[in-house]
Amino acid sequence: MSKKYGDSAIAFRSISYSSPHYYQARLHLSDALFHMKKYRQAHYVLKQLLALDPPKDIAKQARKQLKQVEEQLAIDRPQVSALAEIRLGRDSNSNYSLATPNDYPTALRSSDSIDSNFMSFRLAADWPIKINDNFANHYGIDFSGSQFYQNSSANYQRLTLINELIYPEQNTSLPMSAGLVWKDDSYWQTELTGAFQYHSDNQQQTRSDFKLGSNINLSMSDDNSSQVEYFSSLDVYFDTTASKHRYQLKLNTVSESSTLDFPADWFGFQIGYDIEKTLSDKYQINLGIAHQMRRYNDKDPDENKYRQDSVLNAHLEWQWQINRHLTTSSYIDWHDVNSSIGDYGYQRYTLSQSLTAAF
Incomplete structure (x- = not known):
C-alpha cells in the first residue's frame, strides 16, 4: 500500500512542478503524502495550494484535507x-x-x-x-x-x-x-x-x-x-x-x-x-x-x-x-x-x- 501511494506521490509531484496551476495534482499529492503519514509535507503542499487562490470547489477540498492533516500533526507533535x-x-x-x-x-x-x-x-x-x-x-x-x-x-x-x-x-x-x-x-x-x-x-x-x-x-x-x-x-x-x-x-x-x-x-x-x-x-x-x-x-x-x-x-x-x-x-x-x-x-x-x- 505504501509503495502505491509512493508512486502516486512521485507522479503528482512531477505534474505539480511542471504545471503549478494544475490544482488537482496538488490535491492528489497531499492525499498520497497523508496516507504515507508524511503529514508535514502534506501540510506544506496544501498551504501552497491555498496560496495560489484556487477555484472555490478546490479550496473547499483543500481546507477539508488541511483539517485532517492538522489533527494528525497535533498527535505527532503535541502542543501545549x-x-x-x-x-x-x-x-x-x-x-x-x-x-x-x-x-x-x-x-x-x-x-x-x-x-x-x-x-x-x-x-x-x-x-x-x-x-x-x-x-x-x-x-x-x-x-x-x-x-x-x-x-x-x-x-x-x-x-x-x-x-x-x-x-x-x-x-x-x-x-x-x-x-x-x-x-x-x-x-x-x-x-x-x-x-x-x-x-x-x-x-x-x-x-x-x-x-x-x-x-x-x-x-x-x-x-x-x-x-x-x-x-x-x-x-x-x-x-x-x-x-x-x-x-x-x-x-x-x-x-x-x-x-x-x-x-x-x-x-x-x-x-x-x-x-x-x-x-x-x-x-x-x-x-x-x-x-x-x-x-x-x-x-x-x-x-x-x-x-x-x-x-x-x-x-x-x-x-x-x-x-x-x-x-x-x-x-x-x-x-x-x-x-x-x-x-x-x-x-x-x-x-x-x-x-x-x-x-
Missing part, C-alpha cells in the same frame, strides 16, 4: 496551550440565565429576577500526550468564576480537571471531567461528567456529530441540605462544512434527589439552527435560533408541567495573531430567551477579551 479570558456584561435575570447543570450551580438560583452587571474570568491550559500512532490523551485544567454586582448570591468559582482520549482515525473521542464549584463557605458542588463523541465527514462536504453524555452532581449547602442531580443528554448535529450551516437536535433528561425547593425530574428536547460566516481571516460572525421544551414529572398538578423557551443568539469574533505563539481574540455576544415560565427568560450582553498562548 494556555488561555486567559475576561468578560464584562449585563444580565437581565442573573439567577436563571446561566442555569444549566454544566454552567451554573442549581442551588445558587433564587426565585427573584435580578438585573445585574457582571464580570467573569477564565484561566485554562491543556496539553496532549501521544500514546501511539493512533491514540492521544488530552489533559486540561480550567478555573473560572463570576462576580455579579447587583446579585452577590450568584457569585461562584469553578475548578475542573479534564481528560479526553482521542482516536482520530475512527473520528471518536471519550471526554471526561471532574470539577468542584463553590460559593464562599456556604455552598459547594462536585461534578463528574463523561461522554462518547463521534463525527463523520463525506464527500458532499457535510458533517454529522453524535454525542452521548452524562453528568452526576452532588451539592451541599451550609444548612446541611443536599442534592444529587443526574443529567444525561444525546446531542446530534448536522452541518455543511462548505457554508457552515448547522442543524442540531438535543435530548435531555434530569433526575434530582433534593431537599431543596427546585424543579426536579424532567425530560426535554431542543432543536436549533445556526450559521457561521467568516468575513475574513480575522473576522467571523455566528447567528443562531433554537427552541427547547421541558416536561417536569414531579410538579404539583396545578402547576405548569411544561416549559418552552425560544432562543436567539449572535456572536461576532475578531482574532489577531500577534506571533506564532500568541493570539488575541475579542468577542461580542448577545443572547435573548423568551420562556413560557417568566422566571426563566433573560437577555444577556457580553464583551470578552482573551489571550491564547500555544507552544
Whole structure:
C-alpha cells in the first residue's frame, strides 16, 4: 500500500512542478503524502495550494484535507496551550440565565429576577500526550468564576480537571471531567461528567456529530441540605462544512434527589439552527435560533408541567495573531430567551477579551 501511494506521490509531484496551476495534482499529492503519514509535507503542499487562490470547489477540498492533516500533526507533535479570558456584561435575570447543570450551580438560583452587571474570568491550559500512532490523551485544567454586582448570591468559582482520549482515525473521542464549584463557605458542588463523541465527514462536504453524555452532581449547602442531580443528554448535529450551516437536535433528561425547593425530574428536547460566516481571516460572525421544551414529572398538578423557551443568539469574533505563539481574540455576544415560565427568560450582553498562548 505504501509503495502505491509512493508512486502516486512521485507522479503528482512531477505534474505539480511542471504545471503549478494544475490544482488537482496538488490535491492528489497531499492525499498520497497523508496516507504515507508524511503529514508535514502534506501540510506544506496544501498551504501552497491555498496560496495560489484556487477555484472555490478546490479550496473547499483543500481546507477539508488541511483539517485532517492538522489533527494528525497535533498527535505527532503535541502542543501545549494556555488561555486567559475576561468578560464584562449585563444580565437581565442573573439567577436563571446561566442555569444549566454544566454552567451554573442549581442551588445558587433564587426565585427573584435580578438585573445585574457582571464580570467573569477564565484561566485554562491543556496539553496532549501521544500514546501511539493512533491514540492521544488530552489533559486540561480550567478555573473560572463570576462576580455579579447587583446579585452577590450568584457569585461562584469553578475548578475542573479534564481528560479526553482521542482516536482520530475512527473520528471518536471519550471526554471526561471532574470539577468542584463553590460559593464562599456556604455552598459547594462536585461534578463528574463523561461522554462518547463521534463525527463523520463525506464527500458532499457535510458533517454529522453524535454525542452521548452524562453528568452526576452532588451539592451541599451550609444548612446541611443536599442534592444529587443526574443529567444525561444525546446531542446530534448536522452541518455543511462548505457554508457552515448547522442543524442540531438535543435530548435531555434530569433526575434530582433534593431537599431543596427546585424543579426536579424532567425530560426535554431542543432543536436549533445556526450559521457561521467568516468575513475574513480575522473576522467571523455566528447567528443562531433554537427552541427547547421541558416536561417536569414531579410538579404539583396545578402547576405548569411544561416549559418552552425560544432562543436567539449572535456572536461576532475578531482574532489577531500577534506571533506564532500568541493570539488575541475579542468577542461580542448577545443572547435573548423568551420562556413560557417568566422566571426563566433573560437577555444577556457580553464583551470578552482573551489571550491564547500555544507552544
